[in-house]
Amino acid sequence: MEMTLRWFGPGYDTVTLSQIRQIPGVTGVITTLYDTAPGDVWSREKIRERKREVEEAGLRISGIESVNVHDAIKTGSEDRDRYIDNYIETLKNLGEEDIHMVCYNFMPVFDWTRTELARVRADGSTVLAYTQAAVDALDPEKMFASIEGDMNGSVMPGWEPERMAHVKELFELYRDVDDEALFANLKYFLERIMPVCDAYDINMAIHPDDPAWSVFGLPRIIINKENILRMMKMVDNPHNGVTFCSGSYGTNLENDLPDMIRSLKGRIHFAHVRNLKFHSPDNFEEAAHLSSDGSFDMYEIVKALYEIGFDGPIRPDHGRMIWGEKAMPGYGLYDRALGAAYINGLWEAIDKQHRKG
Numbered sequence: 001m002e003m004t005l006r007w008f009g010p011g012y013d014t015v016t017l018s019q020i021r022q023i024p025g026v027t028g029v030i031t032t033l034y035d036t037a038p039g040d041v042w043s044r045e046k047i048r049e050r051k052r053e054v055e056e057a058g059l060r061i062s063g064i065e066s067v068n069v070h071d072a073i074k075t076g077s078e079d080r081d082r083y084i085d086n087y088i089e090t091l092k093n094l095g096e097e098d099i100h101m102v103c104y105n106f107m108p109v110f111d112w113t114r115t116e117l118a119r120v121r122a123d124g125s126t127v128l129a130y131t132q133a134a135v136d137a138l139d140p141e142k143m144f145a146s147i148e149g150d151m152n153g154s155v156m157p158g159w160e161p162e163r164m165a166h167v168k169e170l171f172e173l174y175r176d177v178d179d180e181a182l183f184a185n186l187k188y189f190l191e192r193i194m195p196v197c198d199a200y201d202i203n204m205a206i207h208p209d210d211p212a213w214s215v216f217g218l219p220r221i222i223i224n225k226e227n228i229l230r231m232m233k234m235v236d237n238p239h240n241g242v243t244f245c246s247g248s249y250g251t252n253l254e255n256d257l258p259d260m261i262r263s264l265k266g267r268i269h270f271a272h273v274r275n276l277k278f279h280s281p282d283n284f285e286e287a288a289h290l291s292s293d294g295s296f297d298m299y300e301i302v303k304a305l306y307e308i309g310f311d312g313p314i315r316p317d318h319g320r321m322i323w324g325e326k327a328m329p330g331y332g333l334y335d336r337a338l339g340a341a342y343i344n345g346l347w348e349a350i351d352k353q354h355r356k357g
């Protein structure tokens with residue numbers, strides 16, 4: 001594996017590349033062109049410029065999170081081919097610039113969903129949290145407004161104000177899209193992009209839906225072992241792979257995370273490792289990465305990744321806000337740096353144990 005940190009790029013991230021460079025063991029960043037809209041072609045010039053900046057700081061671009069998929073593709077509307085052509089062009093440009101891993105998602109309307117961005121924990125840290133009761137009580141059009149105040153002035157991934165301004169129309173677009181239609185639209189998209197992925201050796205890594213169930217009655221399909229294996233078989237090409245996000249699949253306590261990891265051997269191209277603390281099955285908050293702070297056995301998760309021979313980029317995921325830091329919720333420096341060091345420690349121990357036999 002390669003330890004990485006997500007970096008949103010100049011102007012969007014409070015964390016600097018030189019800070020990232022000083023986290024022990026972190027050699028790469030996962031980045032994006034935040035100023036492009038879903039459906040735009042990423043130009044080679046812009047990609048090259050980002051690469052230059054990252055490499056000058058002594059790091060490398062280990063992958064992209066995300067190249068977002070336009071709603072026309074997800075809904076299978078008549079103009080989807082035009083947007084898929086653009087997506088292919090972007091993949092080609094990334095491939096030409098030697099970038100070989102792309103994370104994306106196929107979630108309708110809302111990307112990951114949390115009902116609180118700054119729940120205060122006993123130790124005074126603040127974290128992202130979710131309660132189903134809060135979602136059920138909310139008009140989906142007010143979802144963005146309800147969390148906007150806690151964003152610390154940042155633009156959160158998947159919650160871009162321009163998109164959120166059209167939430168009503170977005171819901172309208174998805175009115176006739178059910179789980180089966182979403183699967184079919186995903187298949188169509190993947191079949192069209194696989195040739196360029198084969199040509200440039202680009203690993204596509206779908207991010208799970210978070211939380212791993214339907215919210216506001218919208219279809220959500222990347223939620224459990226059965227569905228993700230269905231997707232892997234549906235387009236049976238090693239470039240059709242997954243981002244294994246423990247915090248997203250883990251929202252559903254019925255998902256056995258180490259077992260899922262083992263069943264996806266060879267298809268996990270990117271790993272997001274984080275812990276959750278459950279108060280009840282539909283009331284949870286994001287904890288520190290350490291096993292004892294949350295509900296997951298992080299050792300077993302990292303061990304499963306190790307044992308399937310996972311060799312892609314891995315990153316600590318959302319961190320708590322600690323030590324007075326003001327940053328995009330989930331994406332401060334301090335707690336993610338602690339997370340990276342912890343995951344590296346687990347990996348080193350598992351590796352040494354394994355070598356000893």
Ligand code: DNO
Nearest residue numbers: 066103104105112157158207
């Ligand atoms: C949240 C992230 C997601 C993820 C996208 C991938 O912090 O895990 O926004 O990047 O769903 O497309």
